[in-house]
Amino acid sequence: MRRDYGGDLLTAAFDIANGFLFKEICICFDNNTTGKEPSSSHKARFFIIILSISATYVINDMYSANLTSLLAKPGREKAINNLNQLEKAMATRGYDLYVERHSSSYSLFENGTGIYGRLWEMMNRRQSHFLLESVEEGVKLVRDTTNKAVIAGRETLFFDIQRFGFILIAEMIYYKHRKKYKRTRRRNKFVYFKKIKNYIVLKVVVFTSRVKRAYRRAMNEAFIATLEYLE
Structure with a gap:
């Protein structure tokens, strides 16, 4: 806020002196009430870094050991198929x-x-x-x-x-139908993936056509507006 002292220099000088005195009092109060700053030495920083690395290593080692014990499976010999x-x-x-x-x-x-x-x-x-x-x-x-x-x-x-007798024949029929079921399931999976692919392609084509139409409409409107402005 700007004051109008009306040319009274003595009053203006008195106000300026009061302002400086208030600032000095605030600075002294801040210096007296400031708390103790934390240490910023290199030893403290080094200790904090070592502590963080150690804690991270211990937690990672415990997690890896637990995860390994949960997911570990007994080794099996690989079958020979051909x-x-x-x-x-x-x-x-x-x-x-x-x-x-x-x-x-x-x-x-x-x-x-x-x-x-x-x-x-x-x-x-x-x-x-x-x-x-x-x-x-x-x-x-x-x-x-x-x-x-x-x-x-x-x-x-x-x-x-x-x-x-019929035991071995039944096993042969079972394995035959099992292989047929696996082939059918694999074929159905491929058909399902193909449907998903076609659906995604269709959506992309529709979205692209909409963007093209919107772009053409905007260009036409801009062209018409330019002609009207020139007229």
Whole structure:
């Protein structure tokens, strides 16, 4: 606020002196009532940093240990599903392959080429014997030892069907329908994903067309307004 002293210099000087005195009193009051400032030395900062890092490390270690104990699963040996995986297992994990004597598989390995020839060569080079008299002997070998694989011929399947009857046939039908169900489910999943993709594409196209129409409308209005302004 600006005062009009009307040319009274003495009154103006008195007011200015009072203002300076009030400021000095406020400064003295602030200096007397100011609390103690926290330490800003390097030792305190270093201690706080070390404490924070230690607490973070301990919490992270506890969380990782608990999470590992919850999610850890016992290790299982990977199944061998085809001849390529069998060849890799024989080369890296030391598997031994056994074949039923007088079976079609034995003839295929003995006279075959490609992967059959490579497996036959590995069997002859590494194993002292690899022929089994029956598939039961191979099953016992696989059950009682480790790193053993057995391949039997097609006639063994016929023998098992004659021996176990409808039980094995039911298992074969079950696995067949299970595979068919998995294929159908996979196909339905792909169809569902395709529908989602088509829906998203449709929405994007509609949104793009709306933006284009709005842009054209705005450009027309701006052009008309420019013409009216020029007229």
